[in-house]
Amino acid sequence: NAGVTQTPKFQVLKTGQSMTLQCAQDMNHEYMSWYRQDPGMGLRLIHYSVGAGITDQGEVPNGYNVSRSTTEDFPLRLLSAAPSQTSVYFCASSYSWVRLGLAYEQYFGPGTRLTVT
Amino acid sequence: GQQVMQIPQYQHVQEGEDFTTYCNSSTTLSNIQWYKQRPGGHPVFLIQLVKSGEVKKQKRLTFQFGEAKKNSSLHITATQTTDVGTYFCAAGGGADGLTFGKGTHLIIQP
Numbered sequence: 001n002a003g004v005t006q007t008p009k010f011q012v013l014k015t016g017q018s019m020t021l022q023c024a025q026d027m028n029h030e031y032m033s034w035y036r037q038d039p040g041m042g043l044r045l046i047h048y049s050v051g052a053g054i055t056d057q058g059e060v061p062n063g064y065n066v067s068r069s070t071t072e073d074f075p076l077r078l079l080s081a082a083p084s085q086t087s088v089y090f091c092a093s094s095y096s097w098v099r100l101g102l103a104y105e106q107y108f109g110p111g112t113r114l115t116v117t
Numbered sequence: 118g119q120q121v122m123q124i125p126q127y128q129h130v131q132e133g134e135d136f137t138t139y140c141n142s143s144t145t146l147s148n149i150q151w152y153k154q155r156p157g158g159h160p161v162f163l164i165q166l167v168k169s170g171e172v173k174k175q176k177r178l179t180f181q182f183g184e185a186k187k188n189s190s191l192h193i194t195a196t197q198t199t200d201v202g203t204y205f206c207a208a209g210g211g212a213d214g215l216t217f218g219k220g221t222h223l224i225i226q227p
Contacts, residue, residue, distance in 0.1 A: 035217075040126070042205065042219035043160065090159055102148045102167060103209025108159040 001026050004109035006091050012115045013081040021076040021112050023091030031094045031104065032074040033058070034066065036087040037111075043090065049074055050097040081116045088113050120144075121208045123218030131226050136193040138221035140206035148209050149189045151180060154220070155202040163191075165209075193223075201225050 007022045025032065033048035045058030049068040063085060065077040074093075078085060089112045094104040122141045130136050140149065148167045152160040164173055166182035166189060173180045179192045193200055203220040 040219065042123075043217040045216075092160075098209065102165075103150065103207075103215050105150070105162045105165065106152075106160070106207075106215060108161070111159050 006109035010113050017081050023074045025093040029093035031097045033092050034076045035090045083116045086116045121218040127222045129224045138191050138204050140189045142187050145186045146208045150207045152205045
């Protein structure tokens with residue numbers, strides 16, 4: 001199993017450009033999510049999905065879109081890149097969402113380092 | 118989601134010294150997870166605590182969940198250079214899954 005894969009590893013964008021960060025998992029996990037990590041801010045949830053066709057917003061969704069057409073893939077789209085979106089982006093997956101009030105172990109991808117100039 | 122505060126933000130220790138990071142919440146947590154992120158790497162799951170007063174050990178690492186389920190700690194005995202990284206706690210069970218603390222950066226001086 002490859003686990004969670006992300007492409008690209010590095011990306012530089014100009015302000016106003018759009019792009020899609022790719023995320024795929026081969027563990028048949030129901031739950032997938034996107035986080036951004038900024039110095040001193042920890043991991044902040046952008047969007048998440050509890051299954052194919054179902055997505056919802058996290059803590060910091062503005063400027064990002066997601067879709068989940070298959071169980072395996074969960075791409076993150078930046079609509080019009082801004083310097084404030086310079087960050088490291090992590091995709092994560094877990095077996096399921098929350099069951100009986102308990103969360104499942106998250107498996108993280110290697111991350112995408114995005115710089116917006 | 119459930120909010121968690123982590124302290125300290127940074128911890129410098131000499132190799133061989135012990136290290137502890139704390140995770141606190143104002144509300145009762147259903148469970149708590151701990152992750153480690155090596156410099157330049159991605160977070161990796163360490164453990165999950167569910168029960169009040171639970172204590173779990175992994176070699177030199179000891180994890181505790183408070184009796185009131187509002188706090189947790191990670192203690193590393195006799196740190197080694199391989200322990201360098203950022204340790205995150207994460208609270209689960211909310212409508213949007215996990216909420217991560219801001220992490221404690223462990224810096225080890227040889």
